[in-house]
Amino acid sequence: MKILAIETSCDETAVAILEAEGGFENPNFKILGQALYSQASKHAQYGGVYPNLAKREHAENLLPMLTEALRESGDLSEGNLGNLEIDKKQKKFVEEALSRHPETAESLMSFVEKHLVPDVDYIAVTKGPGLEPALWVGISFAKALGELWKKDVVGVNHMEGHIYSVLVDTEEESKLKFPALSLLISGGHTELVLVKDWRDFEILGRTRDDAVGEAFDKTARLMGLSYPGGPEVSKLAESARSRDGSPVLFPRPMIDSGDLDFSFSGLKTAVRQYIENNSPLDENHKEEIALGIEKAIADVLVSKTKSALKEGGAQTLIVAGGVIANSFLRENFKDLAHELKINIAIPTRSLSTDNAVMIAIASYFKYLDSGGDADIIAEGNLKLS
Ligand code: KG4
Numbered sequence: 208m209k210i211l212a213i214e215t216s217c218d219e220t221a222v223a224i225l226e227a228e229g230g231f232e233n234p235n236f237k238i239l240g241q242a243l244y245s246q247a248s249k250h251a252q253y254g255g256v257y258p259n260l261a262k263r264e265h266a267e268n269l270l271p272m273l274t275e276a277l278r279e280s281g282d283l284s285e286g287n288l289g290n291l292e293i294d295k296k297q298k299k300f301v302e303e304a305l306s307r308h309p310e311t312a313e314s315l316m317s318f319v320e321k322h323l324v325p326d327v328d329y330i331a332v333t334k335g336p337g338l339e340p341a342l343w344v345g346i347s348f349a350k351a352l353g354e355l356w357k358k359d360v361v362g363v364n365h366m367e368g369h370i371y372s373v374l375v376d377t378e379e380e381s382k383l384k385f386p387a388l389s390l391l392i393s394g395g396h397t398e399l400v401l402v403k404d405w406r407d408f409e410i411l412g413r414t415r416d417d418a419v420g421e422a423f424d425k426t427a428r429l430m431g432l433s434y435p436g437g438p439e440v441s442k443l444a445e446s447a448r449s450r451d452g453s454p455v456l457f458p459r460p461m462i463d464s465g466d467l468d469f470s471f472s473g474l475k476t477a478v479r480q481y482i483e484n485n486s487p488l489d490e491n492h493k494e495e496i497a498l499g500i501e502k503a504i505a506d507v508l509v510s511k512t513k514s515a516l517k518e519g520g521a522q523t524l525i526v527a528g529g530v531i532a533n534s535f536l537r538e539n540f541k542d543l544a545h546e547l548k549i550n551i552a553i554p555t556r557s558l559s560t561d562n563a564v565m566i567a568i569a570s571y572f573k574y575l576d577s578g579g580d581a582d583i584i585a586e587g588n589l590k591l592s
């Protein structure tokens with residue numbers, strides 16, 4: 208089966224085309240084409256993602272990303288080869304779906320008229336969780352494309368996408384054995400999820416306040432680093448590590464709480480106080496703060512995950528979401544899996560942060576289950592269920 212997937216839940220505009228086969232028994236995925244535009248530098252001046260800007264950027268960049276992904280997969284017929292005449296009903300549908308983005312509607316119709324319908328089976332799109340204005344652009348675009356190409360559209364949970372991002376090019380064991388335990392660590396989520404079967408999830412623990420990615424981003428901001436802060440903190444911590452710098456000691460919130468919930472807002476407060484009491488900071492001192500932040504976060508994440516693994520009898524550990532792009536965390540989780548003699552699946556670094564490949568993968572299991580969706584709406588707070 209060939210899948211075209213679209214992701215616009217936050218500040219990445221991404222399109223991917225995948226070949227999927229093997230069903231639930233032996234799922235196998237091959238990336239045929241992918242294109243991703245990160246808006247991060249545009250949001251940096253606001254210190255975080257600015258929803259209206261994200262929406263505009265998605266509307267502007269979706270068609271270029273679609274074109275690039277189709278070209279890479281060999282599905283773009285160049286020149287005036289179109290085999291499709293858009294009828295009035297379709298035109299009306301597209302104009303209504305993309306009523307807030309008339310230029311996108313126009314250019315999409317013109318594109319569709321000029322190119323052959325690609326050989327894809329259906330279109331997948333993220334429906335939540337995420338920023339609703341951003342989600343809506345992707346959903347409207349996917350619906351318009353579905354109407355023009357006469358393809359089913361499948362709405363996908365972004366967090367399911369992160370979980371299944373490990374099914375392409377994993378560093379370790381790529382076959383998942385159920386039950387699996389998934390630690391999801393991103394800009395909006397920190398969750399321990401028991402994955403009982405492909406589409407059967409149980410949330411075992413979650414953050415009570417800030418997500419881990421948010422903790423990185425907010426503490427980075429306190430240190431005057433730019434958005435997104437995770438990679439910046441991680442770079443400074445790496446420098447400190449390479450010269451054997453000693454980490455500033457920060458609290459490990461809820462590490463001994465006896466449950467599987469997390470809390471990271473106290474860490475932010477501790478970092479703020481530390482900076483206030485010790486400013487001005489020289490470069491070395493900043494690096495040691497970053498090292499302390501990374502270490503505190505790693506200790507809490509590893510400790511809670513270890514408890515969940517000991518309690519739950521999971522056969523595979525999946526760690527996914529943007530924060531697992533962090534090298535130190537990757538090493539920590541590999542060590543944990545080694546210690547507990549358990550399989551571990553971590554996405555490649557580029558599939559850790561938001562992308563459309565993972566949306567295509569998660570859609571495959573949903574499509575096998577229930578086919579296309581009659582209607583899709585953006586659900587900013589969509590939960591795993
Ligand atoms: O999954 P993701 O791309 O987007 C959401 O769904 O939220 O995760 C983005 C988060 C941001 O908070 C970013 O700072 C963090 O992942 N991140 C990192 C690293 N790379 C990205 N955090 C720590 N270390 C990194 N290397």
Ligand code: ZN
Binds near residue numbers: 369393394528561
């Ligand atoms: Zn994400």
